[in-house]
Amino acid sequence: MPQHLLLLLLLLFLLSTPPLIVSLNQEGVYLQSLKHSLDDPDSALSAWNERDDTPCNWPAVTCDPDSHSVVSVDLSNTNLAGPFPSLLCRLPNLTFLSFFNNSMNSTLPPDVSTCGSLHHLDLAQNLLTGALPHTLADLPNLRYLDLTGNNFSGGIPDTFGKFRELEVLSLVYNLLDGTIPAFLGNISTLKMLNLSYNPFFPSRLPPELGNLTNLEVLWLTDCNLVGEIPDSLGRLKKLTDLDLALNALDGPIPRSLAELSSVVQIELYNNSLSGGFPPGMSNLTALRLFDASMNELSGKIPDELCRLPLESLNLYENRLVGSLPESIANSTGLYELRLFRNGLTGELPKNIGRNSPLKWLDISNNQFSGELPASLCEKGGLEELLMIYNQFSGPIPASLGECQSLSRVRLGFNRFTGEVPAGFWGLPHVYLLELAENSFSGRIEKTIAGAANLSILIVSKNNFSGSIPEEIGWLENLYDFSGSDNSLSGSLPESMENLEQLGILDLHNNEVSGELPSGIKSWKKLNELNLANNKFSGKIPEKIGSLSMLNSLDLSRNEFSGNIPLGLQNLKLNQLNLSYNRLSGELPPLFAKETYMSSFVGNPGLCVDLEGLCDGKSEAKSMGYVWLLRTIFVLAGLVFIVGVVWFYFKYRNFEKAKRVIDKSKWTLMSFHKLGFSEYEILDCLDEDSVIGSGSSGKVYKVVLRNGEVVAVKKLWAGGVKKDSESADVEKGQVRDNVFDAEVETLGKIRHKNIVKLWCCCTTRDCKLLVYEYMPNGSLGDLLHSSKGGLLDWPTRYKIALDAAEGLSYLxxxxxxxxxxxxxxxxxxxxxxxxxxxxxxxxxxxxLDSTGKGPKSMSVIAGSCGYIAPEYAYTLRVNEKSDIYSFGVVVLELVTGRLPVDPEFGEKDLVKWVCTTLDQKGVDHVLEPKLDPCYKEDMCKVLNIGLLCTSPLPINRPSMRRVVKMLQEVSPVNHSKTAKKDGKLSPYYYEDTSDHGSAA
Incomplete structure (x- = not known):
């Protein structure tokens, strides 16, 4: 038969044969239903093909090799969203289930107990809400339960004491209240108990937890614990990690803790523990990390503690006395030693650092004396050397001039002498070098050119002499150069014009001479310029008036001549002093006032119609007129003062009478259980207690009789006040609208990152809102004031995350x-x-069910610099507007700049950041005051801020996603992992030295 006929017959046979039907088994059908029930923006489940006969080859799915039944579903880090899929419980052999770090929302249903085969359930880092299901304890084989980082609320169910096989229970970072229940001591199989960072009611640590003899990790940080640590914890012989930090525990450290022979780390910081250290600590042969800082411990540091193989010892902010035992120098693993703010005395052990990889040493605010040991950087890893406010003497060891790893050095307020080693000036990684208030001598060496990372140089109140080296102008990151009260001479190097990041230049009380650099206009970020009591001459540069950030200017007691630049009137100065120079001519009109008189005295050539500045040429001629005018002004002033006093007492009596009459007309609506009445609030509302005035009313600080403090907002009587910082609010919006919005919103919602509204008080013509009091005020006021230094990067990061979680909840x-x-x-x-x-x-x-507002707004609502670009032409209310505004706040935290600044010209902060990134790079965007060691973390958060401020709303991530992204870049992720695994990690350290040692 011809070949082509054979091919034709074969083709006809194939076409007539029915297709093979592949049928997905029942377990695969369940998983397909799961796929369709969840939001999967990253297509993580796209490879789950319903044409397969079994799901065993699908990503994230594992089957038993013999039965081919699904035993594990691991969907960690896949960005899935939706309710918990209970249908997974129909998989009869499912033992492992993880949705770690997703966006699973709603409540956890009670029928999760039908997953009868589960050994491992991980739902950590999601958005689950509601109460913990009491039925979880019905899972007979459950060994691992992790619900960390959700929004579960209420108490821990009674049934949780009935787990039969549970080894790990982690409920960290939720909203659980009630108390830590004693029945948890019944779970005899438990190896890890993690309940940290929940707002439990104040309660004692249950002694019954001492029954958990298999426990290896007990993590109860920030659980509102009070009272003493129970002795029963000494029975936990297998315990490797004990963390009771950030509570209100008091009394002594119990002796029984010295019996924890397996413990690797003990963290008791930030409590109120007192007394000395328990005897028998030499038994803790496995101890590597001991942190009992921020307590009230007293007495000496025991030698037996220092003989342990410690890697980290933190005892700062206590009441310790005596010397540091020599034995600490023999600890071969010691990388961290922080003892600041105690009363320790004596010399440092001579060999400290010789046998250990010392990285962080902070012994500030003690009474240590003697010379610095030359062995501090023997291993070449020392990064932080903080010794301010002690009595150290002698020279800086030459070996420290070769310690290339140093990044932060504070030796101020001691008794050091001699010349600073040349290499010490040029350490390549140092960003903070403080030598203030010692007796150092010699010059600032040219080797400072090697300190490319230097941001803060403080050498005030020493005996430094000679000229400032030209090489200092090469330090492009220099923000603060404070060298006052020395004997520096010569002129300012022309190279200093290159210091574009310079914010503070303080050289008062020296012998510096010459003219100011002509390129002073490049100091765009200069905030403080103090050159008082030197020998500067020439004219004050006109360009100084273009330094828009300048806040303080002191050029007094020099030899400046010529006219005062008119441009100084453009500056917003809190301090101005040009006294005792050789200035001449007329004062600029803005300064020709009595209040500025002291700023210009001692300049004989200046003349204005203010007594003390002019030379008195026409004094005799005008004496009669002056006397007459004075008499008239004095009499008028007396009449005015008497009238004001009379009116004040009349008005006060009227207000008191009015308050007594009107008290009966007040209506109180409470949203929480109150310990005060409306009358107690009303009695405290006077002008002396006003702490702020916003767009909608005045805010008062009210201290109640029980000692509690609340904030009270009294809404403006006529409507919403125009705020200089806010754009116009909607036309016709009045006080009642503001009041209704606050009550409607805050009266119903509960979240740890939403301000709490205690109650509201109303009458026919007055409305009061009573909130919880926030001692540190607003982020904006703190960040953009002189107190901005309180906000280090970890604090700023936590603020961003807190605010994001609050908005995500909304x-x-x-x-x-x-x-x-x-x-x-x-x-x-x-x-x-x-x-x-x-x-x-x-x-x-x-918003309505479609995610849109009830209607378009008639005009723009919001504040300048924060308003999303599309809002200007759509006036449509949706969550993307909030996300843009939050992105601006993130940029504020990263850059330290205002959302709108004259320096930006017509740009706002968002456009300025984008332009500066393109033209100059990220180093010109990041806040220069922040520790450069966080640069990588700051850049990641900066990227999140830029995503949130994308011009197109569709490109902005949801607030739920923003929270996830911020959590992923958290510097404490390492510590949480170390805690969770129950192992010591070198990353597990929360830096508090900046708060404790005047950093």
């Missing part, structure tokens, strides 16, 4: 969702621990 967990509409740094309040709360809901709007 957008995703409230039904219906809520849009704030006025997100800005001034509406983010900070409590005593710098934890952030979103506040001021006077413009908030509720």
């Amino acid at each position: 957008h995703h967990d409230c039904v219906p969702p809520i849009v704030h509409r006025d997100v800005k740094s001034n509406n983010i309040l900070l409590d005593g621990d710098f934890r952030a709360r979103v506040a001021d809901f006077g413009l908030a709007k509720v």
Whole structure:
């Protein structure tokens, strides 16, 4: 048969044969249903093909090799969103289930208990809400339960004491209240108990936890624990990690803790523990990390503690006395030693650092004396050397001039002498070098050219002499150069014109001469210029008036001549002193006032109609007129003062009478259980207690009789006041609208990052809102004031995360969702621990089911610099507007700059950041005051801020996603991992030295 006929017959046979039907098994059908029930923006489940006969080859799915039944589903880090898929419990042999770090929302249903085969359930880092299901304890084989980083609320169910096989229980970072229950001591199989960072009610640490003899990790940080540490914890012989930090525990460290022979790390910091150290600590042969800082411990540091193989010892901010035992120098693993703010005396051990990889040494604010050991950087890893406020003497060892790893050096306020080693000036990684208030001599060496990373140089109050080297102008990161009270001479190097990051230049009380550099206009970020009491001459440069950031200018007691530049009137100066120079001519009109007189005395050539400045040429001629005018002004002033006093007492009596009459007319509506009445609030509302005035009313600080403090907002009587910082609010919006919005929003929602509204008080013509009091005020006021230095990078990061979590709650967990509409740094309040709360809901709007506002707004609402670009032409309210505003706040935190600044010209902060990144790079964007060691983290957060401020709303991530991104770049992720695994990690360290040693 011809070949082509055979091919034709074969083709006809194939066409007539029915297709092979592949049927997905039942377990695959369940997983396909899971796929369709979840939001999968990253297509993580796209490879789950329903044409397969089994799901065993699908990503994230593992089957038993013999039965081919699904035993594991691991969907960690896949950005999935939606409710918990209970249908997974129909997989009969499922033992492992993880949705770690996703966006699973809603509540965890009670029928999760039908997953009867589960050994491992990980739902950490999601958005689950509601109460913990009591049915979880019905899972007979469950060994691992991790619900960390959700929004679970309420108490821990009683049934949790009935787990039969549970080894790991982690409920960290939720909203659980109630108390830590004693019945957890019944879970005899437990190896890890993690309950940290929950707002539990104040309660004692249950002694019953001592029954958990298999426990290896006990992590109860920030759980509102009070009272003494129970002795029963000494029975936990397998414990490797004990963390009771950030509580209110008191009393002594119990002796029984010295019996924890397996413990690797003990963290008791930030409590109120007192007394000395328990005897028998030599038994802790496995101890590597011991942190009992920020307590009230007294007595000496025991030698037996220092003989342990410690890697990290933190005992700062206690009441310790005596010397540091020599045995600490023999610890071969010691990389961290922080003892600042105690009463320690004596000399440092001579060999400290010789046998150990010392990285961080902070012994500031003690009474140590003697010379510095030459062995401090023997291993070549020393990064931080902080010794301010002690009594050290002698020279800096030459070996420290070769310590290339140093990044932060503070030797100020001691008794050091001699010349600074030449290599010490040029250490390549040092960003902070402080030598203030010692007796150093010699010159600032030219080797300083090698200190490419130097940002802060403080050498004030020493005996340095000679000229400032030309090489100092090569330090392009230099922000603060403070060299006052020395014997520096010569002129300022012309190279200093290159210091574009310079913010502070303080050289007062020296012998520097010559003229100011002609290129002073390049110091665009200069905030403080103090050259008082030197020998400067020539004219004051006209360009100094273009330094828009300049806040303080002191050129007094020099030899400046010529006219005072008119451009100085453009500056917003808090301090101006040009006295005792050789200036001449007339004062600029703005300064020709009595209040500025002391700023210009001692300049014989200046003349203005103010007594003490003119030379008195026409004094005799005008004496009669002056006397007459004085008499008239004195009499008028007396009449005015008497009238004001009379009116004040009349008005006060009237207000008191009015308050007594009107008290009965007040209506109180409470949203929480109160310990005060409306009358107690009303009695405290006087002008002396005003702490702020916003766009909608005045804010008062009220101290109640029980010692509690609250903030009271009294709304403006006529409507919403125009704020110089805010754009116009919607036309016709009045006080009642603001009041209704605040009550409607804050009266119903509960979240740790939303300011708490205690109650409201109303009458026919007055409305009061009573909030929790935030001691640190608003982020905007703190960040952009002289106190901005309190906000180091870890604090700024935590503020950003707190605010993001609050907004995410409004957008995703409230039904219906809520849009704030006025997100800005001034509406983010900070409590005593710098934890952030979103506040001021006077413009908030509720979205409908489609995610859109009830209607388009008639005009723009919001604040200048924070308003999303599309808002100007759509006037449509949605969550993308909040996300843009939050992005601006993030840029404020990273750059330290205002959202609108004259330096930007017609740009706002967003455009300035984008332009500067393109033209100069990221180093010109980041806040120069922040520790450069966080540069990588700051850059990551900067990118998040830029995503949030994308011009197109569709490109902005949701607030839920923003929270996830911020969590992923957290510098504490390493510490959480170390804690979770129960192992010591060199990354597990929360740097508090900046708060404790005047950093």
